[in-house]
Amino acid sequence: MSSVPERSEIDAEYKWDLESIYATDDEWEDAYEAVSERLDDLRDYEGRATEDGETLLAVLELRDEIMREVSQIVSYARMRKDENTADQHYQGLATRGMSLSSDASSAASFIEPEIQSLDREELDAMVESTDGLGEYDHYLDDVIRMSDHTRSAEVENVLAELGEVTGAAGDIYGMLLNADMEFPTVEKPDGEAVEITQDNLTTLLKNPDREFRETVYEGFFDRLGEMHNTIGTAYENSVKADVKLARIRGYDTAREAAMDGPNVPAAVYDNLVDTVRDNLDKLHRHAELKRASLGVDELRMWDVYMPMTETETPEVSYEEATDHVVTALDALGDDYQSRVADGLDSRWVDVYETQNKRSGAYSAGTYDTQPFILMNWQDDISSMFTLAHELGHSLHSQLTSEAQPYVYGDYEIFVAEVASTVNETLLTHHLLETVEDPTFRRHVLNEYLERFRSTLYRQTMFADFEHQAHQVVEEGGALTPQKADEIYGDLKAEFYEPAVVDDRIAREWSRIPHFYRAYYVYQYSTGISAAVALADRILEEGEPAVEDYRRFLESGSREYPLDLLDIAGVDMSSPEPIQRALDVYDEYLDEMETLVRE
Structure with missing residues (x-):
């Protein structure tokens, strides 16, 4: 076992x-x-x-x-x-x-x-x-x-x-999902028994055996459903706290309060949601392409994570991944690259999943410490991209701490997701440029498309969900678990129109810890949009673009987020970077469609 x-x-x-x-x-x-x-x-x-x-x-x-x-x-x-x-x-x-x-x-x-x-x-x-x-x-x-x-x-x-x-609702939710809840153990097609966890769920849903994926999907969400009322109550109270604290401070809405802190205009949020909604046809194309690649009549929710490849993801050891990541970051200059290599050798990273370890991944540390990265390594391409992502946060923190006094030694989340996603973009470019194995290349292309889907589209869908959830409470309504299911289910059906959306997936909101940080998730979507523009500039212009990007990383919070991104060379007050990222997604879909149709 x-x-x-x-x-x-x-x-x-x-x-x-x-x-x-x-x-x-x-x-x-x-x-x-x-x-x-x-x-x-x-x-x-x-x-x-x-x-x-x-x-x-x-x-x-x-x-x-x-x-x-x-x-x-x-x-x-x-x-x-x-x-x-x-x-x-x-x-x-x-x-x-x-x-x-x-x-x-x-x-x-x-x-x-x-x-x-x-x-x-x-x-x-x-x-x-x-x-x-x-x-x-x-x-x-x-x-x-x-x-x-x-x-x-x-x-x-x-x-x-x-x-x-x-903030207690989020703490309770975290303890429930990470410490107290046990998910089912299922038998893999080869007879091996494996316990479903928050961290390996996505990996298990990439198994080629469709019946096994359905078993995993139903087992996980049915177990989550047993805690539906508890989780729903925790989330409703979290939203109520957001709304009440905003009103105490004289804001009309929780969104206004959340975005006023970093001085990001609400128009940025609306630009994101509106632009992504205007481009749902691209996501629908991805879903239809995935259905065709799988050879199924209907794309079901247990098929969504499946790669558009004929084989399981190639195994990528931690050591192999670090080699790829360090090499890919050569585009950011010798100093940046050597800092990453030294950090990986200096025990920045807590690599493997262990009993009762917190799920997910993050970069941590303080102004006076080295960076720290929590991982739950799964020996796959996705873990390699996650490592590159978290290293982006870590280098951003290190460069800021060295260049700025403590008062500016941190940075807003709005700009944080830029550095992490620039690393992912450069890793993708490196792998597609240097790796000759066609199977590996196809998996890399699939991974990048999936990260576009899960970051730009999925996080925007999350942003739409939490905004609607907060509006329910702000308008005096009750945010019951059933109401949350209704909001989320409708959004899932709209975003994944070619797929079959069942009742279980309407509960997916209850497994997303980021909802306990109000109006946080949209910044993943704006981050990938800015990162695509910056990575393109770095690869095209070289040193001048790297110097501007380095100044951005070293600026911490000395300027407001939109001003900082302007230093790096991108205007996030406009929908243009979002549309550009969506167009890049479409271009990669063209390439993948050619491979799938061959």
Whole structure:
């Protein structure tokens, strides 16, 4: 019987090096106690933060010092918990870390309301007369910009204290799916038994045996359906929290609140949804091409992940994948490429799926640490692309941290998905240019088409779903599990028109953890659109384009997202990059259709 290994069975070279943050849990405890004691030092500035420029600078620097340490405490505990979501000790550390983060936010909550009590002229005078305060100029502009939606210091303190409570629905959902729920074990066509997990579901749905795929599909979604009401209640409360917090801050909608933070116009969201909807014929063409390649009368939901190839995906070991990825990133220059290679040799990556490990993949780390990447490696082309994706995030973080002060040492999600998808695009180009094996090439082309489908189309569909879900609550309706099914099922039928949409797939929304971060998923779609334009420019123009892209990666949050992308050479206020990406998708469909019809 196939089983997911215990963590102790994995060699150290395939585990991330969390000891580089804190060598022991005792060191974590010491750091926790030390920063906890500094919170009162921050609170002592309340009521006098803006009495003069020197005081304002002092309080901002103290806040940044505290938050830098808090971020390390939280990150270490969270990643330890993610190694084994059933580990009670690290669940406890993660909970304490989040509480500390909430306390720190509460202690600092007076700062921005006090800054907003000044007019721009007073603030400018402080900046001009105080050495070092000018470094905070863009930050101060952003604080003033948000004046109409910042509440009194007392209210801000209460909101900060409630932070971990308002996010509880997502935490409960995560524990339910990652630690408590067990999905069925099914017998593969060769007789091997395998347990369905969140991570291997897609891989199992690529098995050539259609009856087996149907068994996997029904088993997974039927088990998910047993928790339908629980998950539905968690999601409804998450949406309610989004709506109520937006109203408390004076926004008309949760979308307005979510997009105002990074200063992204709502028109960007609407451009995306409208442009993708206008191009659903391309997705329908992909679905019909897939049906023809499979030789079936109807495309069913358990067929959607099947590659348009005659064989299972070639096995790609982790070592083979790292070689391909490093070589592909030569287009971004020697320094970028060597950083990736060094990181892979320095235990940035926690590679393999293990018992109770958090599902999915992500890039993590803090301003003061090396990057860390969580993977659940499946020995396939998809895992290779995921590794390239997460390395894009990691290099973006590393370059930003080195080039920017802490206040600008992070970046908005809107631009984060650009760096990750540029890496995917360059990997695709490299593989199609250099790999001669026709089977491998066809799988690479299929993988890239699937990433277009799952990123540009599927994430836009997700974005449409969550916007409609929030509108139900904003209009006073009840977002029951059945209502969520109705919204999602209608969208699935529209987006996948040539396929048969059954009742089970209407529950698919309940397996998407990103819905617990309001208005997050659309940025995957805008990200791939910007990335296609940037990768094309890098490959066509070479060094000048690489230099602009590097400046973008090093800028962190020193500018607003649309301004940062303008530095790199793309205008996301226009639907043009989205349409360009959709046209590239269509071009790749042409190539795949030729292969399928041969």
